Amino acid sequence: xxxxxxxxxxxxxxxxxxxxxxxxxxxxxxxxxxxxxxxxxxxxxxxxxxxxxxxxxxxxxxxxxxxxxxxxxxxxxxxxxxxxxxxxxxxxxxxxxxxxxxxxxxxxxxxxxxxxxxxxxxxxxxxxxxxxxxxxxxxxxxxxxxxxxxxxxxxxxxxxxxxxxxxxxxxxxxxxxxxxxxxxxxxxxxxxxxxxxxxxxxxxxxxxxxxxxxxxxxxxxxxxxxxxxxxxxxxxxxxxxxxxxxxxxxxxxxxxxxxxxxxxxxxxxxxxxxxxxxxxxxxxxxxxxxxxxxxxxxxxxxxxxxxxxxxxxxxxxxxxxxxxxxxxxxxxxxxxxxxxxxxxxxxxxxxxxxxxxxxxxxxxxxxxxxxxxxxxxxxxx
Numbered sequence: 001x002x003x004x005x006x007x008x009x010x011x012x013x014x015x016x017x018x019x020x021x022x023x024x025x026x027x028x029x030x031x032x033x034x035x036x037x038x039x040x041x042x043x044x045x046x047x048x049x050x051x052x053x054x055x056x057x058x059x060x061x062x063x064x065x066x067x068x069x070x071x072x073x074x075x076x077x078x079x080x081x082x083x084x085x086x087x088x089x090x091x092x093x094x095x096x097x098x099x100x101x102x103x104x105x106x107x108x109x110x111x112x113x114x115x116x117x118x119x120x121x122x123x124x125x126x127x128x129x130x131x132x133x134x135x136x137x138x139x140x141x142x143x144x145x146x147x148x149x150x151x152x153x154x155x156x157x158x159x160x161x162x163x164x165x166x167x168x169x170x171x172x173x174x175x176x177x178x179x180x181x182x183x184x185x186x187x188x189x190x191x192x193x194x195x196x197x198x199x200x201x202x203x204x205x206x207x208x209x210x211x212x213x214x215x216x217x218x219x220x221x222x223x224x225x226x227x228x229x230x231x232x233x234x235x236x237x238x239x240x241x242x243x244x245x246x247x248x249x250x251x252x253x254x255x256x257x258x259x260x261x262x263x264x265x266x267x268x269x270x271x272x273x274x275x276x277x278x279x280x281x282x283x284x285x286x287x288x289x290x291x292x293x294x295x296x297x298x299x300x301x302x303x304x305x306x307x308x309x310x311x312x313x314x315x316x317x318x319x320x321x322x323x324x325x326x327x328x329x330x331x332x333x334x335x336x337x338x339x340x341x342x343x344x345x346x347x348x349x350x351x352x353x354x355x356x357x358x359x360x361x362x363x364x365x366x367x368x369x370x371x372x373x374x375x376x377x378x379x380x381x
Contacts (some may be wrong), residue, residue, distance in 0.1 A: 003033040005105055013054050015080050023115045030111035036098035043082065050080045051108045058102025064094045064111045067329055074099070133287030184303055187354045189213035191299035191347055193293075198343050199295070199336060208259055215264035216271050216296055223264070231312075243280045246272055263292060271296040274331045285335075294333040298324060298340050301331075316349055 007024040009017050010031070016024065033056065036042060042053065045065050055058075072094055081096055089109065116320045193210040201209070220228060223245050227238045234242060249268030253261055259288055270284065270293035277285030289297075305320040321344055328337035340347070 005031040009105070010054070013078060013080060015083065019115065023118070026115055027111055028116075029312050031105050031107050034104045034106050036102045036104070037098045038098060038102075042096035042098060042104065043092055043350070045093065046091045049082065049084060049089050049092050049109075051106050052080060052112075053096070053104040053106050055079045055081070056103040056105055057298045059099040060102060060104070061097050061099055062094050063097060115294060157230075183354060184307060185214040185357075186300050187214075187307075187351055188216070188296070188303045188356070190350055191303060192295050194343060194346060194350065195299060195336065195340055196292070197296050198339050209295070211265055212263035212292075212325055213296055215261075215300075216247070216267045216300060217245065217249065218264075218268055219245035219247065219253055222248040243272070246281045258353070266290050267293050267296045268306055271292075271300055272298070275333050276330050279331070289333075293344060294336055298332050300338055302347070303351070317351075 001010035005028045007021065007028040009314065010024050010028055011019075016027070019027070030223055034042070034053075036058075037120050043058065045063075055075050055077050060079075060081060061074045062075065062081055064070045064072055082092070084090075084093070090248055135326060189210050189212075192213040193206045196206045197203075223242060227234065228237065243277055246269055253265035253268055254330055256262060256265070267290075269281070270290050273284040273289040273293060274297075275294070276287070277283050277287055279289075302320050305315040305323065308314040321341060324332060324337050325341055328334040
């Protein structure tokens with residue numbers, strides 16, 4: 001049974017409030033009340049636009065069939081939707097779906113056309129109201145989208161910070177094996193970013209390197225303490241096992257699509273390769289070694305040599321810098337070594353600001369690393 005629509009009910013609708021009693025009665029005579037069950041479709045995107053609807057009861061959502069589906073707006077009682085059909089019978093640009101049990105008053109475009117024909121001024125008033133309504137709706141969408149963008153940005157930043165925190169903690173998990181402050185990875189990664197900037201990398205590239213470098217020794221997780229913490233020189237078989245931390249790290253970090261993790265994998269695998277081809281695990285040389293790994297190599301060795309460990313005392317900064325200068329073109333990229341020495345004052349100041357606390361359990365007898373590269377390489381491990 002079709003429910004009768006009163007002209008007074010239509011007058012309460014903002015879009016129709018300027019119509020005369022005669023025009024409202026004409027529309028009421030041609031309107032129908034439509035009832036929809038929850039989640040039922042009122043019209044679909046692409047359907048012919050031949051009427052507008054006034055929400056009488058319930059909630060209606062207007063959605064666009066993107067991937068994924070996008071909800072444009074949600075409408076309550078008194079709201080109008082499908083009004084573009086009054087102007088153009090073109091296919092619907094969105095779908096209307098009842099969220100819960102709902103009712104609408106459907107006004108056919110033919111009836112609206114008759115009203116417009118009988119009184120052109122009515123058409124102007126109504127179209128003006130429609131234009132204002134659509135403008136306000138557009139402004140609301142823009143505002144909502146801005147808020148959504150801000151929320152998405154905030155959420156993205158939260159996820160990014162969570163990812164970086166996980167990366168940092170994984171690096172610390174390995175580093176705490178032989179450095180109970182874990183500050184080596186903090187210093188080393190900042191040295192890397194500083195050297196990279198001086199070598200011409202962009203700010204964005206330096207930031208990614210800053211977050212990737214702490215993972216350089218993640219493969220230490222797979223090295224036995226008897227080797228990792230052994231005081232003194234490693235035996236040949238032990239050193240061969242030590243060298244596998246690069247392969248372990250490369251395997252642990254492989255397969256990620258994150259730029260940070262991808263770069264971390266490159267560094268973990270290659271930071272012990274040497275300019276002269278005598279490094280490990282693959283014996284790469286010169287330009288075969290990834291640029292970021294060449295940066296990490298210098299910064300890792302410098303901080304390892306100048307840091308105290310349970311099995312060694314720290315080298316003086318001057319001695320460590322002298323070794324980098326000496327090994328330029330052998331262990332290290334000569335151009336990067338030169339750049340590192342040029343900014344060594346900034347590096348040393350940065351190091352002072354991040355100076356680790358002395359180990360109270362550290363032995364008092366000197367255990368200077370006198371045999372480079374074997375002992376110094378072990379310290380850098």
